Amino acid sequence: MSNQPDHRLRALAHTVRSKNAGPTQLTIDLFFKDAQGYARAAASPALSCEAVALLYQLAPAQVQRHLLPELGAMKFSMPRWICAGSPGDGDVYGAQQHAPLLELLL
Amino acid sequence: MNATTRLLQSHRPAQGPLRVLSASGQLGYGIALDAFERGLQRKPHFIGCDMGSIDPGPYYLGSGAMAAPAAMVARDLELVLCAARTLDVPLVIGSAGTAGARPQLDATVAMVRAIAQERGLDFRLGTIRSDLRPAQVLEALHTGRLRPIGAMAEPSVDEVLACSHIVGQCGTETLTRALHNGPDVLIAGRCCDTAIFAALPEMLGYPVALCLQMAKIIECSSLCCSPGGRDAMLAELDMDGFTLESMNPDAHATPASVAAHALYEQADPFEVEEPTGTLLLRGARYHALDAHRTRVSGAQFRARPIPTLKIEGAALLGARCVLIAGVADPVLLAQLPQVIDAVQQRVRQLLPGDWSLHPHIYGQGAVRTLPAQQHSAHEAGLVIECIAPSAALARTVAGVFKQNLLHHAYAGRLCTAGNLAFAFTPSELDANDAYRFVLYHVMHDAPMKQIFQLHSVDLRGAALH
Numbered sequence: 001m002s003n004q005p006d007h008r009l010r011a012l013a014h015t016v017r018s019k020n021a022g023p024t025q026l027t028i029d030l031f032f033k034d035a036q037g038y039a040r041a042a043a044s045p046a047l048s049c050e051a052v053a054l055l056y057q058l059a060p061a062q063v064q065r066h067l068l069p070e071l072g073a074m075k076f077s078m079p080r081w082i083c084a085g086s087p088g089d090g091d092v093y094g095a096q097q098h099a100p101l102l103e104l105l106l
Numbered sequence: 107m108n109a110t111t112r113l114l115q116s117h118r119p120a121q122g123p124l125r126v127l128s129a130s131g132q133l134g135y136g137i138a139l140d141a142f143e144r145g146l147q148r149k150p151h152f153i154g155c156d157m158g159s160i161d162p163g164p165y166y167l168g169s170g171a172m173a174a175p176a177a178m179v180a181r182d183l184e185l186v187l188c189a190a191r192t193l194d195v196p197l198v199i200g201s202a203g204t205a206g207a208r209p210q211l212d213a214t215v216a217m218v219r220a221i222a223q224e225r226g227l228d229f230r231l232g233t234i235r236s237d238l239r240p241a242q243v244l245e246a247l248h249t250g251r252l253r254p255i256g257a258m259a260e261p262s263v264d265e266v267l268a269c270s271h272i273v274g275q276c277g278t279e280t281l282t283r284a285l286h287n288g289p290d291v292l293i294a295g296r297c298c299d300t301a302i303f304a305a306l307p308e309m310l311g312y313p314v315a316l317c318l319q320m321a322k323i324i325e326c327s328s329l330c331c332s333p334g335g336r337d338a339m340l341a342e343l344d345m346d347g348f349t350l351e352s353m354n355p356d357a358h359a360t361p362a363s364v365a366a367h368a369l370y371e372q373a374d375p376f377e378v379e380e381p382t383g384t385l386l387l388r389g390a391r392y393h394a395l396d397a398h399r400t401r402v403s404g405a406q407f408r409a410r411p412i413p414t415l416k417i418e419g420a421a422l423l424g425a426r427c428v429l430i431a432g433v434a435d436p437v438l439l440a441q442l443p444q445v446i447d448a449v450q451q452r453v454r455q456l457l458p459g460d461w462s463l464h465p466h467i468y469g470q471g472a473v474r475t476l477p478a479q480q481h482s483a484h485e486a487g488l489v490i491e492c493i494a495p496s497a498a499l500a501r502t503v504a505g506v507f508k509q510n511l512l513h514h515a516y517a518g519r520l521c522t523a524g525n526l527a528f529a530f531t532p533s534e535l536d537a538n539d540a541y542r543f544v545l546y547h548v549m550h551d552a553p554m555k556q557i558f559q560l561h562s563v564d565l566r567g568a569a570l571h
Contacts, residue, residue: 015366021373023160023543024256029369057475066375071365077373079257081475085163086542087423087464087493090472092163097474 009047010102012037018098021077023084026094028076028101038072044106052076055100108230108288110196110306113151119311123342123349125150126303128324129189131336133157133182133199134174141328141337141353146189148340148353153190154302155182156325157214158201160418160546168270168420168541170209176217179203183214184221190291191227197291198281198302205418206296207271208237214293222567232289234280235559236296238272238417242557243545251550255416258546265544269419272545277381278317279413280558281305287562296418298381299325303341312343315407318385320348322378323367323402330367331357347403349395359400361392381416383409415552419545424461425497426540427504429490431511432527437518439483442467445525446490449511453503456510461494461503488526493540504534 009016015031030047032038041047053060058078066075082089091097117124127150130137134157162173172179190197203210215233222229243266246252254260266272273296281301284292294302303321308314320341323330328337330350337354350359368387369375378385386406393401433439446465453463466472466489469482490507494500512526519525 019371020161021371022255023163023546024254024258025373027369027371027373029366031366064373068369068375071362071369073366073369075369075375083258083543083546084161085165087462087491087540090466091474093161099474 007040007106008102009041009104009106012041012106016098016101018094018096020080020084020094024080026078026080026097028098030074030101032072035072038069041074041106042067042069046104046106047074053078109190109194109290110285110292111288113196113306114285114309117151117310119345123344124307124310124312126307126320126324126341126343127153128155128303128327128339128341129153129186130155130182130338131326131329132159132174133186134172134179135336136178137182137185138337138354139185142185142189145338145340145353146193149193150195150340152196152198152306153186154198154200155186156200156299156302158204158206158296160205162204164420164541164543165538167205167207167273167418168422169539170205170207170271172210172213173204179214180217180221183217184225187218187221187227187291188225191229196285196289196306198306199291199293200297200299200302202293202295205271205273206236206294207273208235208295211235211293211295218291218293219565222565224567226568228564228566228568229290230288230562230564232284232287232292233561234276234284234292234294234297235561236273236276236294236557238274238557240266240269240272242553243272243417243419243549246549246552253548253550255546255548258543261544265421266419268421269544270422270541272417272419274549274552274557275381275416276558277301277413278305278308279382280554282309283555284560285309287560289562298416300380307343312345313407314382314409315385315405316343316348316403318380318407319387319390319402319405322385323350323364326367326370328352328354328357329370330364331359332363333357334363347401349399349401351399355398358398361394361400364400364402365390365392381413383407412551413554415549415554415557417545417547417549418543420541421544423540423542424493424495425500426537427492427497427500427534428537429488429492429504429508429534430529431488431508431533432529433486433488433525434484434527435521435525436483437520438516438525439470439481439486441516442470442486445514445516446511449507449514452510453507457503457506459494459499461492461499463503463507464491464493466491491537497536501534501536508534
């Protein structure tokens with residue numbers, strides 16, 4: 001095994017959570033363990049609006065990114081794929097939509 | 107004199123902070139006794155509880171049923187009612203019975219009456235009805251006063267008429283009107299979470315920005331702490347800021363945990379839309395008083411000339427039956443969506459009617475879309491959702507679909523005895539009615555006084571003893 005530092009999001013963040021912001025929107029919060037991790041994430045192309053939009057099958061303009069350096073946090077807000085609780089929805093609370101971010105290499 | 111009028115007449119912000127106790131962010135799921143009692147020992151000026159949310163989906167608004175178990179709702183209500191009456195302070199409860207629609211407010215009030223009678227409590231009960239008539243929505247629709255929130259489609263007249271319940275979130279202006287009637291206990295139907303905790307402080311003259319930010323944080327009780335939890339939360343509000351303190355000594359309100367909470371369930375972390383204006387959090391400052399308490403100040407507020415109204419409406423789609431089964435055959439797993447489509451077409455030919463089928467293939471993208479290479483090749487769970495105008499037809503769809511999928515001859519099949527693994531039988535389960543949100547809109551220039559009906563009654567439980 002190499003001693004390369006782990007730059008995956010799941011290693012740099014202490015909290016990665018998703019949740020509805022009302023039934024039509026999803027919001028994802030990332031909180032980083034330290035300022036270094038935050039700085040790496042904020043500069044990483046893997047967490048640009050374009051890259052995140054691609055991951056969630058959305059157009060870049062549909063994804064809003066908020067940077068909160070004083071909190072060491074980032075937020076993404078985007079439309080839900082379907083109105084919460086309509087037939088075919090698989091995640092009424094939107095609580096498991098953070099998953100594809102965890103393995104991102106920042 | 108009633109508790110609300112006494113508070114409004116006796117409390118002066120200059121004489122000391124206002125102590126606000128948030129007993130619960132979800133009344134009906136069990137208020138932890140020890141933290142709540144610690145909160146009562148601090149002699150709060152009033153107690154607030156949030157009882158509802160749109161989060162659990164359209165079923166609760168559509169059906170009028172409560173999400174929380176009735177026995178636990180009654181237990182929590184008794185706890186907060188008896189506490190508020192013992193201290194003789196106002197109790198404000200918002201979004202009665204989950205969605206705050208008429209049957210949920212009625213069920214909540216019925217429980218409160220029963221508790222008052224059993225415990226011999228005398229008090230004035232104020233209620234706010236939050237239901238809208240379809241005509242009020244249609245009038246707004248036709249005059250261009252209805253704006254969707256997010257990707258809600260513009261509803262047709264028929265869709266509005268088909269909503270079983272439509273509610274509006276009453277704000278501080280409506281709670282203020284109700285509190286002027288002098289209730290000891292105020293129960294609102296659908297209610298803006300913040301209004302529960304912000305209305306009384308605003309009436310007492312505290313700055314609106316501070317009232318709303320405090321309310322926004324404590325409406326979730328101790329969720330803003332580290333570790334987050336559901337214990338009662340105390341805020342001490344003065345003219346320059348407020349101090350947050352969990353009544354659980356192990357849940358700490360730290361500057362980081364409180365500031366982080368501002369992001370929770372909120373699309374924009376800096377600008378929070380409220381009925382009466384926009385709460386601006388860029389200038390908010392969080393300062394640790396000690397390891398357990400944080401002081402918050404600096405929020406601003408931009409008032410809008412006329413309050414807006416957020417409305418919610420849900421319509422019945424039909425009865426729902428679900429089929430639950432597992433698949434372990436790799437040959438079938440490699441073509442499962444196509445097989446389900448083929449079986450659905452076969453069932454359509456056998457069974458006419460206005461039914462719909464919604465497959466959830468767990469292991470292959472039921473929770474979120476998965477790239478094909480991540481689809482499970484060794485085991486998948488099937489939840490087949492069948493919706494039809496009657497429960498009998500929904501059950502028929504599920505049963506016929508099950509048997510046809512069980513014996514469907516797909517390409518390359520080796521397992522000719524059956525395609526599905528059942529954990530139990532019958533594996534078709536009635537799953538209540540299915541609803542969908544038709545309305546999640548903002549109404550402008552809403553006739554608030556016409557919409558929100560206030561009612562007051564003096565309960566005389568003691569007279570019965």
